[in-house]
Amino acid sequence: MKRWVAVFLLAGWMQLAGAIDTGPAFADPAQQDRYERIIHDLRCVQCRGQSIADSNVGLAADLRRQVRELMAAGKSDVEIMQYMRDRYGDYVLYNPPLNSSTWLLWAAPLILVGAGAVVAVIVIRRKSKLPEDGDAGEDHGVPAASDTGAP
Amino acid sequence: MWRYLLPVGLFAALVAFFFIGIDRDKETLPSPLIGKPAPQFELTAVHDPDKKVASSTYAGKPYVLNVWATWCVACRQEHKTLLEIASRKEVPIVGLDWKDDRALAQQWLQQLGNPYAETAFDDEGRVAIDWGVYGAPETFLIGADGKVLFKHIAPMTMEVWEREFLPRINGPVADKRAVTGARTE
Numbered sequence: 107m108k109r110w111v112a113v114f115l116l117a118g119w120m121q122l123a124g125a126i127d128t129g130p131a132f133a134d135p136a137q138q139d140r141y142e143r144i145i146h147d148l149r150c151v152q153c154r155g156q157s158i159a160d161s162n163v164g165l166a167a168d169l170r171r172q173v174r175e176l177m178a179a180g181k182s183d184v185e186i187m188q189y190m191r192d193r194y195g196d197y198v199l200y201n202p203p204l205n206s207s208t209w210l211l212w213a214a215p216l217i218l219v220g221a222g223a224v225v226a227v228i229v230i231r232r233k234s235k236l237p238e239d240g241d242a243g244e245d246h247g248v249p250a251a252s253d254t255g256a257p
Numbered sequence: 258m259w260r261y262l263l264p265v266g267l268f269a270a271l272v273a274f275f276f277i278g279i280d281r282d283k284e285t286l287p288s289p290l291i292g293k294p295a296p297q298f299e300l301t302a303v304h305d306p307d308k309k310v311a312s313s314t315y316a317g318k319p320y321v322l323n324v325w326a327t328w329c330v331a332c333r334q335e336h337k338t339l340l341e342i343a344s345r346k347e348v349p350i351v352g353l354d355w356k357d358d359r360a361l362a363q364q365w366l367q368q369l370g371n372p373y374a375e376t377a378f379d380d381e382g383r384v385a386i387d388w389g390v391y392g393a394p395e396t397f398l399i400g401a402d403g404k405v406l407f408k409h410i411a412p413m414t415m416e417v418w419e420r421e422f423l424p425r426i427n428g429p430v431a432d433k434r435a436v437t438g439a440r441t442e
Contacts, residue, residue: 151286164382168383193290193389195286195288197286
């Protein structure tokens, strides 16, 4: 039963996904992959939360057509992305470039990991300093006297 | 002690971030075209498919490009303002009818009045893409040197016209904020 529900839901999703891009598929699967990758990397500036691959508003359809035409004209990925940036700005890219207004966005994970590491080091150091009287055995700082009950 | 102050400090920083964010306009995207040469175009006129409307006609003088469509509710809202601006004859307004129906557009101009020196018919939306249009209405100001001076993303108002457009037509001003707008859709 559950499996059938899943199949049913999935089928519905597939139909939805197919309905958005009504253009013909590329004859070359590699070109199709490239096209899919590009349109998933471009934000629909009209509908914000979606890529132009996911949106069915008019502007997204126009931009998909534009990507197809640029590909047909032999433009590289970089050139196509630059074409979009020249018109809509960095916001159109789901993978924003590193510049003065985005450095914090890019640096944030490193800063957070760094801060976490500092805290971890402080905590570990402090904890490892606490019981100085333990022996060098496998028992981690547990006094030997209380060890008798261990299996 | 710092162990108790740290969460409080983090919380304060978060509050500060939100406070800055609350006033920020997240709907209006800055246009990369500001200060760059305006994209050239040549399209058919809304009124006559055999007639051309070309940006080259306006070279050497400032002009306004207003992106509109009959399906755009906010365009109807700003139409009276455009008529008033046109009546002052300070600068020509060129219309860009975006992804529209020609007959409906002609009807619109006949019924509501025509503020445009000329209206280009961009049914495929290609010129709009060159201008980075992502909604309607959008209004650009192009300077005598052919560069885009300003973009307003929302219905035009007399206040915006007098505060942002007129000073830039009459002379260069320091551009702190070359894109304004607050789209309500």
